[in-house]
Amino acid sequence: MSQIPGIGKVLIANRGEIAVRIARTLTRLGIASALVAHAEDEDSPAARSVDEVHRIEGTTPVASYLDGAQVIGIAKRIGADAIHPGYGFLSENADFAEAVIAAGLRWIGPSPKSMRMLGDKIEARRFVAKLGVPLTPSASEEDDPKSFPARAAKNGFPLLIKASAGGGGKGMQIVRDADALPQAILLARSAAGRYFKDERIYAERYVESPRHIEVQILADTHGQVFHLFERDCSIQRRFQKLIEETPAPGLSPALRSSICERAVQIARAADYHNAGTVEFILAPNGEYYFLEMNTRLQVEHPVTELVTGIDLVEQQLRVAAGEKLALRQETIRVDGAAIECRLCAEDADHDFRPATGELLVFRPAEGPGIRFDGGIAEGQRITTAFDPMLAKLIVHAVDRKSATLLAIRALEETVILGCTTNSSFLARVLAHPEFQAGRVETGFIPAHADSLAAPPLEDAERRVLLAAAALSNRDFLERVHAVPEPFGSMGAWRN
């Protein structure tokens, strides 16, 4: 029997680890779980974790998961009460959310109106600026070309000069002092004209060595808005998060509550409901700026769940069912520290290029304080068809130091054979003295590239590995057997 009146069956419009994770909460709450799956995923752990699997088709596997009409059609046909979009795919598609609601289903997420307003970055910036939320200070040439250099300089150096119509870093320039500004403006203007046929430029303060701090929001349709504290997601490669943790190390209680209250203020003003995340850039001097708001469940939500003890998917379901959340801000507390590591099929020693293969052996670490959110199984092919993230290892301990050590041990104990992963790279980041000192920033990985590189194996270590390989190699063993003298005690050879 469902513990949430009004929601008896939920269709999960996603795949992989997040589908498994959502199904776990549905099962615990007595709610029937259904999943859409492309043929490639029909035997996946996600498919095995739900009550019903329904095939979706598409020109590519990704296209099938993006086909909103097909998903809604299945939901109606199977009698689902609600759709959970997970993250990625359709989760931030306001048109899809609207269509779900129009089809008489519950949408497990915010209103399409908030999704539209907060999903558009420029509109979101305008909206939060009106609330007095700090944004990186900026000046636009268009407003008054004559005073532009002076207005730009007023924002403080270094400045980032950008084309208004720009993108992809083209024509962008970092200006470190006032003397270099006039020349940079000329260059930026001509670059903007050349690349975008639009010479309009603007300048914003360039935040160096920033940290990425985000706040988990939970809001219901009865006007209650809660924050579940912050996460630090500064360890990134290629602008994608790799390690996330809570609490953010070294944040003063005053700064923490200031950031968290800002996030609540934004969500309240936007009439937001369900789970969401407000992202900020934190400068080394303690100033912080609004970056964007994500109107969905985040990949890194488990660290918040571990320290608060609150199941975010359950709360999402309760909000979608129209319940008034049985929470109080003062009773939401952080217990210890949690760290998440994203295990990806990629070669960290070669510029993080994606790796492919087949999972031959998969043994996730186990034990107190270790949570493994994965959607992978032995025998599974790892292709480039989907995101390279294989699984998330999340640990929870009494403090950051213990959590870091536990995460390193759990990474070392996790055995994934058959596909190159970033597992030992993640362990080296966690073991890095600067990480352990809490000195993290979004440029951490490039800044410490040399000390994060894999140490070369010593000769004695090479011999162990080569002996293991040789004694597992069929051709090698056949050659050994071809030697006239028979072996008496080689044991059982297995390949």
Added chain:
Amino acid sequence: MGYDFSLEDRDARVTPARTGAALDFGIELEIDGRTLRAALEPGTSDGEFILTLDGQRERLFVATRHDVHFVHWRGRSHRIEAWNALDRIRQAAILAGGAEEVRAPMPGVVVSVAVENGAEVARGALLLTIESMKLQTAITATHAARVTEVCVAAGDHFDQGSPLIRLEALAAHAGEERKS
């Protein structure tokens, strides 16, 4: 006779040095000029093994796919490629005959194929475009050649090292730019 393996981009030769029923430890191996007594026994779980090397026991996980051995030991995973000697000979024969195989530098998907079987291409000509990590890369001919086989079609996914296209150097140029 030795057997070659590659670990961390370094080659190593492993040779069975002494074998026999009288040796109760398994086998004697010669690795990079050092002789070691080695035995590998299954451990308690799937994929787990106990390697005894000169009396020292090491718990590790081993899995093999084709000619690649994956070994997890002391918290790190390693990839050891076995060089199948026959493959090497075949490869050498292909190269001597002026043929070559363009292999995928990294896993990805084929965006478009610019040539057909039998086409003659000049040095620098576009052969195909691939996409990996959202970056498109043009694969061009390093010398004048005839296309003997296009191994992929637009939309195909491929692994690192998969053959994409096979070429045969045109006589006038064969040998000349082989170094590239």
